[in-house]
Amino acid sequence: MSVTVYGIPNCDTVKKARTWLDGQGIAYTFHDYKKQGADAAQIARWCAAAGWEKVLNRAGTTFRKLPEADKQDLDATKATALMAANPSCIKRPIVEHPGGLLVGFKPDEWAAAL
Numbered sequence: 001m002s003v004t005v006y007g008i009p010n011c012d013t014v015k016k017a018r019t020w021l022d023g024q025g026i027a028y029t030f031h032d033y034k035k036q037g038a039d040a041a042q043i044a045r046w047c048a049a050a051g052w053e054k055v056l057n058r059a060g061t062t063f064r065k066l067p068e069a070d071k072q073d074l075d076a077t078k079a080t081a082l083m084a085a086n087p088s089c090i091k092r093p094i095v096e097h098p099g100g101l102l103v104g105f106k107p108d109e110w111a112a113a114l
Contacts (some may be wrong), residue, residue, distance in 0.1 A: 033087035
């Protein structure tokens with residue numbers, strides 16, 4: 001099974017998710033937004049699959065510190081551009097797996113999908 005985890009290595013949720021995957025014996029590739037960036041076309045696919053509202057992390061510090069103009073009138077196009085420019089605004093982790101996409105870390109959901 002090909003599993004790719006997208007996130008930031010020092011994020012506590014990403015750490016928990018990676019520990020869970022290791023504990024389950026699930027091999028994965030890790031994509032570090034800080035080193036490898038975030039691809040706008042890929043973010044757009046995630047938004048199409050899961051909804052931009054779910055993919056956008058509005059609770060994080062990065063989003064809260066954005067200028068108000070950037071946070072107003074969000075739609076899929078504006079949210080995708082915002083996340084591509086500020087990868088820390090992407091909900092973490094995002095996991096691509098043969099059966100689809102997981103957004104955020106919920107052990108029960110992950111166990112069912114993986």
